[in-house]
Amino acid sequence: MRIPRLVLVLLLVGTPVAAVVATSSIALADPFTYSSVEVGNSAVCAVTTDGTAVCWGSNRDQYLIASSRELNITTPTKVPLPNSDRFVTLDGGANRTWCGLAVSGKVYCWGDHHIGSYFTPTSRTPVAVEFPHAMTITEVHSGYSNGCAINTDAELWCWGDILESGSGQTEPMRTPVKVAIPNGERVIDFDNGGASCAVTDLGNIYCWGHSNGEGQLGIGHTSNFAYAVSVTPLKVLTPAGVQFASVTTGLEHSCALSTTGTGYCWGDNYEGLYGNNSYADSWVPTPMIVPNNEKLTLISTGWYHTCVLTISGKTWCFGRGDFGELGTGTTLGGKTYRTPFVPSGTQFKTLSAALGTTCALDQLDKVWCWGGLNWGTNGNGKLEASLFPAVISPVGTPTVSLGSTTNIDAETATVRGTVNANGYATRMTVEYSTSPTFTSLTSVSVFTVLRDGNYSSITIPTDLNSLAPRSTYYARMTATNTFGSTVSNVISFTTIGTEPTVTDLSISGITGNEANISVSVNPGRLTTASVLEYSTDNMFVTNVTSVALSSTRGPETQTLSTSLSHLRARTTYYARVTSTNRLGSTTSGSESFTTIGDLPRASISSVESSLTSVSASVTVDTGLLSGTVYLEASTNRSFEDSSSSTVSTFVSGGPTRHSLTVTGLTNRTDYFIRAIATNELGSFTTAIQSVRTKGGIPVIGHVTITPSTSTAALTASIDTTGLDTFVTGDVSTNQDMSDATEYFLYSGTNSGEYRATLKNLVPRVTYFLRVTATNDSGVALSAVQRFSAVTPIGVVINDDDESAQSPAVVLTFTTPARTTAIRISNYADFSRARVIPATTHIDWQLLEPKGSPSIRTVWVQFISPEGATTQYSDSIEVLTDEPTPPTTTVPDVTIARNFSASQPVVVATSSAPVRSATVMPRQKQSNIVRIQTKIGTKISTRTVVASRVGKYVIVFPKGITSMNVRFISKSGSVSAWSRIAAPK
Numbered sequence: 001m002r003i004p005r006l007v008l009v010l011l012l013v014g015t016p017v018a019a020v021v022a023t024s025s026i027a028l029a030d031p032f033t034y035s036s037v038e039v040g041n042s043a044v045c046a047v048t049t050d051g052t053a054v055c056w057g058s059n060r061d062q063y064l065i066a067s068s069r070e071l072n073i074t075t076p077t078k079v080p081l082p083n084s085d086r087f088v089t090l091d092g093g094a095n096r097t098w099c100g101l102a103v104s105g106k107v108y109c110w111g112d113h114h115i116g117s118y119f120t121p122t123s124r125t126p127v128a129v130e131f132p133h134a135m136t137i138t139e140v141h142s143g144y145s146n147g148c149a150i151n152t153d154a155e156l157w158c159w160g161d162i163l164e165s166g167s168g169q170t171e172p173m174r175t176p177v178k179v180a181i182p183n184g185e186r187v188i189d190f191d192n193g194g195a196s197c198a199v200t201d202l203g204n205i206y207c208w209g210h211s212n213g214e215g216q217l218g219i220g221h222t223s224n225f226a227y228a229v230s231v232t233p234l235k236v237l238t239p240a241g242v243q244f245a246s247v248t249t250g251l252e253h254s255c256a257l258s259t260t261g262t263g264y265c266w267g268d269n270y271e272g273l274y275g276n277n278s279y280a281d282s283w284v285p286t287p288m289i290v291p292n293n294e295k296l297t298l299i300s301t302g303w304y305h306t307c308v309l310t311i312s313g314k315t316w317c318f319g320r321g322d323f324g325e326l327g328t329g330t331t332l333g334g335k336t337y338r339t340p341f342v343p344s345g346t347q348f349k350t351l352s353a354a355l356g357t358t359c360a361l362d363q364l365d366k367v368w369c370w371g372g373l374n375w376g377t378n379g380n381g382k383l384e385a386s387l388f389p390a391v392i393s394p395v396g397t398p399t400v401s402l403g404s405t406t407n408i409d410a411e412t413a414t415v416r417g418t419v420n421a422n423g424y425a426t427r428m429t430v431e432y433s434t435s436p437t438f439t440s441l442t443s444v445s446v447f448t449v450l451r452d453g454n455y456s457s458i459t460i461p462t463d464l465n466s467l468a469p470r471s472t473y474y475a476r477m478t479a480t481n482t483f484g485s486t487v488s489n490v491i492s493f494t495t496i497g498t499e500p501t502v503t504d505l506s507i508s509g510i511t512g513n514e515a516n517i518s519v520s521v522n523p524g525r526l527t528t529a530s531v532l533e534y535s536t537d538n539m540f541v542t543n544v545t546s547v548a549l550s551s552t553r554g555p556e557t558q559t560l561s562t563s564l565s566h567l568r569a570r571t572t573y574y575a576r577v578t579s580t581n582r583l584g585s586t587t588s589g590s591e592s593f594t595t596i597g598d599l600p601r602a603s604i605s606s607v608e609s610s611l612t613s614v615s616a617s618v619t620v621d622t623g624l625l626s627g628t629v630y631l632e633a634s635t636n637r638s639f640e641d642s643s644s645s646t647v648s649t650f651v652s653g654g655p656t657r658h659s660l661t662v663t664g665l666t667n668r669t670d671y672f673i674r675a676i677a678t679n680e681l682g683s684f685t686t687a688i689q690s691v692r693t694k695g696g697i698p699v700i701g702h703v704t705i706t707p708s709t710s711t712a713a714l715t716a717s718i719d720t721t722g723l724d725t726f727v728t729g730d731v732s733t734n735q736d737m738s739d740a741t742e743y744f745l746y747s748g749t750n751s752g753e754y755r756a757t758l759k760n761l762v763p764r765v766t767y768f769l770r771v772t773a774t775n776d777s778g779v780a781l782s783a784v785q786r787f788s789a790v791t792p793i794g795v796v797i798n799d800d801d802e803s804a805q806s807p808a809v810v811l812t813f814t815t816p817a818r819t820t821a822i823r824i825s826n827y828a829d830f831s832r833a834r835v836i837p838a839t840t841h842i843d844w845q846l847l848e849p850k851g852s853p854s855i856r857t858v859w860v861q862f863i864s865p866e867g868a869t870t871q872y873s874d875s876i877e878v879l880t881d882e883p884t885p886p887t888t889t890v891p892d893v894t895i896a897r898n899f900s901a902s903q904p905v906v907v908a909t910s911s912a913p914v915r916s917a918t919v920m921p922r923q924k925q926s927n928i929v930r931i932q933t934k935i936g937t938k939i940s941t942r943t944v945v946a947s948r949v950g951k952y953v954i955v956f957p958k959g960i961t962s963m964n965v966r967f968i969s970k971s972g973s974v975s976a977w978s979r980i981a982a983p984k
Contacts, residue, residue, distance in 0.1 A: 030396070032050075033366065034046045034048050034365050035048065036350065037359045037367045038091050039352045039359050039369075040057070042058035043064050043096075044359055045092055045100075047087045047100070048396070051087050051103055052078060052484075053081075053090055053100065054078055055076070055098070056074060056075060056379045057072065057073060058376075059072060061096075061112070063124055064098075072375050074383055075376075075393050078483055081108060082126065085106065085108075086102060087101070087102055088101045089140065093114070093143045093147070093192075093193075095113035095145060096111045096112050097115070097147070101137055101139065101140045106129075107131075107137050107149055109126065110125055110126045113145065113161075114146050116130060116174070116176060117129065117130050117175070129175075129176065131176050135153070137149045137151050138151065143191075143192030143194075144194065146161055146165065146209070150190065154186030154187050156178070156181065156190055157176035157178055157179065159176045163229045164196065166233055167232075168232050181200060181206060187201075191247050191248050191249045193250060193354075194210060194250045195208070195254060196209045196210065204244070205218065205235070205238065205256055206233035207230075207236055208229070208233045211252070213252065214253065215283030216249070216254050216267030217254075218267070219235075219237060219283070220237050236254075237284045237285070239284075244256045244259070246299075250273070250302055251303040253267030254267055255301045257298070262295070264288065265285070265286060265288065270319065271305075271335075272318055273319030275288040275308065275316070288308075291316070294314065296311070298350060300352050300353040303354065303356075304320035305318065305320050305321070305325050306319050307351045308351075313347040316338065317339075318333070318334070318335060321333030321334075323356035323385060324385060325357055325370065325371030326338045326340065327341060327342075327388065328340065330387060340389050342368065348360040348363075349362065356371050356372055356385075357370075357371045357373070358370055360389070366391050367379070368389045368391055370386055371385060378390050379392030380392055393455065396423070398420060398426045398450075398486045399420040400477050400488040401417065401418050401489055402415055402417050402476060402477050402488045402489055402491045403416045403418065403459075405493035407463075409495065410469040410526045411466060411468070411469060411526065411527075412463060412464060413493055414464070415461070415477070415491065416459055417459070418459050418460075419457065419477070421451075421452075421481060423453065423481075424452055425449065425450060425452050425481060426454075426480065427481075429446060429477070430443070432444075432473050432476075433473065444464065446477075469496065469582055470497050472493070473494070473495070475490070475492070496525060497524055499524055499581065499585070500523050500579035500584075500585075501524070501557075502520070502587065502588040503557075504559075505575065507575065510596065511624040512595050512597025512623065512624045512681075513566060513569065513652050514565050514651070517534075518559060519532070519561075520557050521557065521560055521577070523552040523581060527552075528552045528579050529551055529579070529581075530549040530552065531546050531549065531580075532547040532548075532549055532562060532576075533546050533578070534574065535574055536573055538590065549577070560577075567595050569597030570594070572592060572593070573595070574590050576588050576590045597624050597625040598681065599679070600620055600622055600623045600625070600682075600683075601620070601623070601684055602618055602686050603619050603686055604618055610694055610722055611694050611723065612663060612693065613661050613662060613663045614661070614673055616659075616689075617657060617659055618658045618660055618677075619658075620656050620657075622650050622651070622653060622654075622679065623652075625652050626651045626679065627649070627680070628649050628677070628678050629650060629678070631644065631661070632645075633662040633671045635670065643662050643664055643665065660675065666693065667695035667723075668693060670692050673689050673690075674686050694721060694722045695722055697778040698723070698727075699780060700717070700771055700780050700782045701716070703769070703771050705758075707790050708790050709763060710759070710761050711789075712757070712761060712789070713758075714729050714743065715753055716729065716745055716753070716755075716782070718752065720748070720775065722749060724749050725775040726747050727744075727772070727774075728771070728772050729772075730771075733765060737768060737770055743758060763788075763790065764788065765788060766787075766788050767786070767787055767789075768784050768785070769787065770782055770785075792814060795811055795813055795860045797846075797874050799936065801939045802939065803879055804876050807847060809843075809846055809876065811858060813842075815862050818864050818865060819838045821837060821863040822839065822861070823861040824836065824842075824844065824860050825858070828857075830861070838862075844858065846858065849878040855878075856878050857874070858874060858875075859872075859873045860873070879974070917956070917982075917983065918952065918953050920952065921967060930967070931944055931954070931967060934965075934966075935957070935964075956982040962979060962981045963979070963980060964978065966978065
C-alpha cells in the first residue's frame with residue numbers, strides 16, 4: 001500500500017504537468033538519482049530524475065515485475081512503459097496495484113486490483129486508465145481498494161471497489177467516475193492509503209468510503225456497526241481557524257498538514273502514532289506536539305507509524321517500531337519522537353511510510369530505506385530487513401569512461417575503458433573514426449560482458465585492428481544495460497608507420513642453373529609485400545622474371561631469401577627487390593651475378609637383373625647444372641632396337657645417385673647396358689657393360705624334417721629362379737614313394753623357405769619324404785629322406801596292442817636319457833619287482849587272467865645313475881582261447897572298398913584319404929559285441945552294438961596293407977581269424 005507524502009505547497013490551481021525529457025545518458029554517467037519514492041505494503045517503487053521507474057519487493061504472481069519469476073525482487077528493477085513513455089510520479093496500494101502519471105499525460109496502472117480499464121481488471125504490465133473524456137491529469141494515487149487522480153480542473157476522479165468511488169455510486173467502478181465534492185469546491189490534494197480524503201481550495205478536508213470504526217473519517221463519532229462507510233464525501237470537523245494543505249491516511253487513522261505547518265491526526269492512535277505525546281484516540285483532528293514546536297513541511301503515515309519533516313530539515317518518526325520502521329537501529333517505538341540514524345549532514349526532502357517500512361529521498365536525490373518484513377525492503381540485494389537506514393543499490397545506466405590509448409602501432413591500438421555496470425548486465429561497444437564527429441565510424445563489440453550484481457568499476461581493454469597508418473583516430477565507448485546506454489568521453493590517438501626500407505641484397509650459392517638471393521627488409525610496422533626481379537637486361541626491360549618473397553610485418557628488419565632455378569649456364573644476370581606497404585614502395589639497388597657449368601659425367605655400379613628387367617645404380621657428376629639421366633639396354637653393342645629406363649632428373653650440385661631400371665626384357669638373355677647423362681652444355685655416355693636376365697629350373701636347397709609323436713614339421717628352401725613355381729612334399733611308407741601322400745608347400749615366384757606340417761603319423765613306423773618343385777623350365781626333385789615319428793617315453797605291452805591271447809607278452813621300453821636300470825612289477829606297489837639293465841624290450845609274464853577277458857597292468861620305473869626314478873605303466877586285455885563248439889559260425893569277410901585311386905594333394909590342414917573295409921559275418925547274427933583286429937602281434941579290440949545288420953567298417957592304419965579280423969559274441973564265443981587286405 002502506498003502512503004502518499006504531504007508537502008507544504010502554495011495553493012496553485014490548474015498547474016500543468018511538468019515536462020520530463022527522455023534523453024540518452026551522458027558520458028561518465030553516475031547511478032540514478034531520484035525524484036520520488038513511494039512504499040506499498042510489500043514493495044517499493046521510485047522514479048528517477050530521467051523518468052525511469054524502478055521497483056523492488058514482493059513479486060508474488062509477478063504483479064510487480066512481470067519479466068521476473070523471482071518471488072522477491074531485492075534490487076531496483078526497471079518497469080517499462082508502452083511506447084517508451086516515462087513516469088513523472090508513481091504510487092502503490094495494498095492490493096499489489098501501482099498507478100503512475102506519465103510524461104505523455106496518461107495514467108498507467110498494473111496489479112491485481114483497480115486497474116482503471118473496463119476490459120482489463122488485472123494486469124502484470126502497465127495499462128492506461130480509461131477516463132470518460134480527454135483531460136489533463138496532475139496527480140494520481142493507488143489506494144487499498146481504489147485509484148484516484150486530479151485533473152487540471154481540480155476535479156477528483158476515482159475507480160475501484162464498491163462504495164469507494166465517492167460519487168454516490170454503490171456498485172464497483174472499473175473506470176473513473178467524478179467524486180462528488182460538496183459545494184463544487186476544488187481539490188488540491190488527496191490520499192487514499194486508508195480512508196479516501198481530499199483537501200479543497202478552501203482548506204477543508206472531505207473523507208468517504210472505508211470503515212469509520214476508529215473515527216478515521218474525522219466526523220466526530222465512530223460508526224455504530226462494523227465496516228459502515230460513506231458513499232459520498234463527508235466534511236472532517238476542522239478546528240476553528242485551521243485550513244489544511246495536504247492529507248495522508250493510514251490503516252485506521254488519518255493525518256493532515258495545515259497551511260501554517262501544524263500536523264493533526266485522528267482515528268486510531270496506535271502506539272502513539274499521532275505524535276501528540278499521548279496514546280488516546282480522537283474522532284476529530286488533534287494537533288501534534290513537535291519538539292521545540294517546530295513547524296512541519298511533510299507528514300507520511302503508514303499502518304502503525306508516522307514520520308515527519310520539519311522546516312529546519314529534521315526527520316522524526318514515532319508509533320510502532322517492531323520492525324525497525326523508525327530507523328533508530330532498535331525496535332523501540334511509542335509516542336516518543338525518534339530520529340532515524342543517518343550520517344551527519346544527510347537531510348531528507350521527502351518521506352514515504354507504509355506497513356513496517358519507511359523510505360526517504362535525501363538532498364542528493366538518493367533513496368534510503370529501513371525496516372520491513374524481509375521482502376527486500378532495503379533494495380540493496382538482500383532479502384533481510386534493516387533496523388538502520390541504508391541507501392538502495394546504486395543502479396542505473398552504466399558508468400563509462402575511456403582512458404589513454406596503449407599499444408599504438410601502424411594498424412592497431414588498444415583503448416582502455418573503465419565501466420561500472422551499476423547493478424545490471426552490461427555490454428560494451430567501442431566506436432572509432434577518423435572524424436571527430438563520428439560521421440563515418442567502425443563499431444567493435446567488447447568481448448567482456450559484465451553480469452548482474454556488479455557495482456565496481458572494471459578496466460576493460462579493447463583491441464582496434466585494421467587501422468590506417470599515420471592517421472588520427474577518435475574513439476568512444478558505449479555501455480548498455482536494461483536501463484539504457486551511456487556514451488563515454490571521446491579520446492584521440494595517432495597511428496604510426498613508415499614506407500619499407502630494402503638493404504643488403506646479396507647473391508650466393510651460384511651454380512650453372514641456380515643461385516640464392518638474400519635481402520634485408522624493414523616493413524615499417526606494416527604488412528609489406530616484397531618481390532624479387534631478375535633479368536639478363538640490366539635495365540629490367542626485357543626477359544624479367546618476378547618472384548614473390550615472404551610477407552613481412554612489424555618494426556624489426558627481417559632477412560628474406562629465395563633460391564632461383566632454371567637459370568642458363570655461363571650467363572650474367574641482374575637482380576633487385578621492391579617492397580611495398582600501405583604507405584608506399586621502395587626498390588633496392590641492382591646486383592649482378594654470372595652462372596657457371598660443365599658437361600656432366602656418369603658411371604654405372606651395382607648391376608642386377610631379374611627375369612624381364614635390368615637395374616643399375618648410376619652416379620652423375622652434374623657439372624653444376626641441372627639435367628637428366630637414363631639407362632639403355634640392347635642385345636647388340638650398337639644399341640639398335642634398344643630399351644630405356646624412365647628418365648631421372650638431377651639438379652646442380654655434388655654427385656647424384658640414381659637407381660634406374662629397364663623393364664620389358666626377355667628372360668635368360670644377354671644384354672648390353674649403358675647410361676646417358678645430359679645437361680644444358682651436352683651429353684655423356686658411360687662405358688658399356690653386359691648382363692644376363694634370370695630364369696631356369698627351380699633349385700631345391702636344404703630339406704629338414706623335425707618329427708614328433710604324430711606329426712612332423714617339414715621345411716624346404718626353394719629358389720624359384722624368378723619363375724612361377726609349384727612346390728609339394730610327398731610322404732610314403734615305401735622307399736620307392738609308391739602310395740605317397742602329397743602336402744602343399746608353396747606356389748609363386750618368390751624364393752625362400754617354405755613349411756608344411758605332416759599329420760597322422762604312427763610311432764615306430766618308417767616314412768620316406770621327397771620334395772618336388774615345378775616351373776615352366778622343368779621339374780626339380782630332392783633326395784628321398786627317411787624318418788620316423790617320435791616314440792613317447794614309457795612302456796607298451798605287445799607293441800601297444802589292446803588285447804593279448806595269453807599273459808606271456810613282450811614289454812617295449814622307451815627310456816629317458818641316462819637311464820641305467822629298469823624296475824618291473826605286476827603290482828602297483830612294486831612288490832615282487834624285477835630289476836634289469838637298461839634295454840629296449842623284454843619278454844614278460846603278466847598275472848594269470850581270471851575269466852575272459854581280464855585287464856592286466858605292468859608297472860615300470862626308469863632309474864638314473866643318481867637313483868632318481870620316473871614311473872610308467874601300461875595295461876592290456878588278456879583273452880583266453882576256449883574250445884570252439886562245432887556250431888560256432890565262422891564269419892566270412894566281405895570287403896566293401898570306398899577309397900579313391902588317386903589321392904588329392906594336401907593343402908592346409910586337410911587329412912589324407914582313409915582306406916577302409918566293411919566286414920560282416922557269413923550269416924546274419926545279432927549277438928556280436930566286439931571286433932578284434934591283429935597287425936603282427938598287436939591285437940586291438942573295439943566294442944560294437946549288437947545288430948541284425950552285422951556290417952562293420954575296419955579302417956587300415958597308415959602304411960598297413962593287411963590285417964586279421966575276428967568277432968566275439970555276447971556269450972564270449974570267438975570266431976577264427978580271417979585275413980583281409982587293404983584296397984589298392
